[in-house]
Amino acid sequence: MENIRIILKDQRLQNHYSIRQLSFILNNRYHIKASKSTIQRLENSNTAISAQLLCALADLYELDLEELKGIILKK
Numbered sequence: 855m856e857n858i859r860i861i862l863k864d865q866r867l868q869n870h871y872s873i874r875q876l877s878f879i880l881n882n883r884y885h886i887k888a889s890k891s892t893i894q895r896l897e898n899s900n901t902a903i904s905a906q907l908l909c910a911l912a913d914l915y916e917l918d919l920e921e922l923k924g925i926i927l928k929k
Contacts (some may be wrong), residue, residue, distance in 0.1 A: 864917040884910040
């Protein structure tokens, strides 16, 4: 089963963003304070993700929110 944290990490890597670059983009484009450690925890553990951060990442990576919702609710 696909896991949301794996999808988000894969998308970051496919877009060639370092964790530092992603933090910068989230802070400047979406006005979301997401530190490097926050992103690392999000990608590497079962840390909950806020709706605001999930929507920003979905927008940035051009992901379908309905598909992500399905993945999250299957857990």
